[in-house]
Amino acid sequence: MIDWMTLRYPLRSLPGAISDRIRESLGSIIMFGPDGVSKWEKSVLDFEALRSDTPGLCWTVTGNSEGEQMLTIGASPAFLAYGNNVFGPGCPRQGAAVLVRFAQKCLAAILPPPEKWECRRIDVTENYALGSVREVKQFLRQLMTADAGRAKATSGGGDSVYWNKGSDLRKGKAYAKGPQLRHLLKQNKLEISDDLLELVDRLARLELTLGARWFRRLEEAGRHWWDLTESELQEQHAEYFGRFVGSQEVTDMGTLLEELEKVAPTPGRALAAHRTWAMIRAIGYELARESMPRATWYLHMKYLRAAGLSDADIGAGNVLLFRRREICIAQPVRSWADLRVA
Numbered sequence: 001m002i003d004w005m006t007l008r009y010p011l012r013s014l015p016g017a018i019s020d021r022i023r024e025s026l027g028s029i030i031m032f033g034p035d036g037v038s039k040w041e042k043s044v045l046d047f048e049a050l051r052s053d054t055p056g057l058c059w060t061v062t063g064n065s066e067g068e069q070m071l072t073i074g075a076s077p078a079f080l081a082y083g084n085n086v087f088g089p090g091c092p093r094q095g096a097a098v099l100v101r102f103a104q105k106c107l108a109a110i111l112p113p114p115e116k117w118e119c120r121r122i123d124v125t126e127n128y129a130l131g132s133v134r135e136v137k138q139f140l141r142q143l144m145t146a147d148a149g150r151a152k153a154t155s156g157g158g159d160s161v162y163w164n165k166g167s168d169l170r171k172g173k174a175y176a177k178g179p180q181l182r183h184l185l186k187q188n189k190l191e192i193s194d195d196l197l198e199l200v201d202r203l204a205r206l207e208l209t210l211g212a213r214w215f216r217r218l219e220e221a222g223r224h225w226w227d228l229t230e231s232e233l234q235e236q237h238a239e240y241f242g243r244f245v246g247s248q249e250v251t252d253m254g255t256l257l258e259e260l261e262k263v264a265p266t267p268g269r270a271l272a273a274h275r276t277w278a279m280i281r282a283i284g285y286e287l288a289r290e291s292m293p294r295a296t297w298y299l300h301m302k303y304l305r306a307a308g309l310s311d312a313d314i315g316a317g318n319v320l321l322f323r324r325r326e327i328c329i330a331q332p333v334r335s336w337a338d339l340r341v342a
Helices: 016-023 077-082 092-107 133-143 177-186 194-200 212-220 230-245 253-263 267-283 285-290 294-306 311-316 336-341
Strands: 002-010 029-032 038-042 057-063 069-075 118-129 153-155 161-163 170-176 203-210
Touching: 002 077, 002 092, 016 069, 057 092, 069 077, 069 092, 069 118, 077 092, 092 118, 118 212, 118 230, 118 336, 133 170, 133 203, 170 177, 170 230, 177 194, 177 203, 194 336, 203 230, 230 311, 253 267, 253 294, 267 285, 267 294, 294 311
Parallel strands: none
Antiparallel strands: 002 069, 002 118, 029 038, 029 057, 057 069, 118 203, 153 161, 161 170, 170 203
């Protein structure tokens, strides 16, 4: 699902009366609740630091690279449409339509259609149902060892885990959904039944943020964000987090050589990759990497990943404790019905 979207539109292209009224709030971020009433106003300029669980629509005036003033709006389409962001729309067009429609209501103005706006952020989220609250916390603690290349896992406080925090290209986050909802419930910012809240306590959430630089590159490639599909966003999510969690089931390392023989071009190369894995377990990731030519190392890493290991498995020299079907990256739960079945 799309947990957050940020859209912007040139102020100069809006009717004079609307743009003048908006310019009066330069330097501030204003948040409208789901009821369309202004809840708070802050003199904060970092619009992209807003959390995806903000229960309403925020707007401000920002500048682009040409120094042009832009009306910028951001919100969770799920919060606006359903009152919580556990599950929601996955199509960018549908999410943008919700944002623009709600912004028109809050600003009491007729705004351009969604496809005319620029997109500068989309948070793509998948939920994974585990057996208990304890399993969610254990899974998140295990992810603290999940590094991949330049993506280093860092703690966000509590059990939250971040990768590439602060990047305007792509960044990731893993956290437990239950505590987040309970916090908002205490602040009277949402309504949810006790039975649904108990189900949410079993959800681990992986959130990918596609930032401003990602969308600039998309435009440079001749594509418009409006043409992005739900499946493309899901592929981006799976590719990013697949490095840390993996997408296949590997429970018995005694079968690793068999798996390598399925993906390597020859039995000899499969055996060589298996020896590299044994070396990683014996002397550690860094020493093993330094002990062989760069090209050989990356070739063996390719085979090990294809056999079902994630970068976290390889870096730690073991298999993540939760290498099970319930949290397979290819099997998220995307609705309350899915969650009840899981």
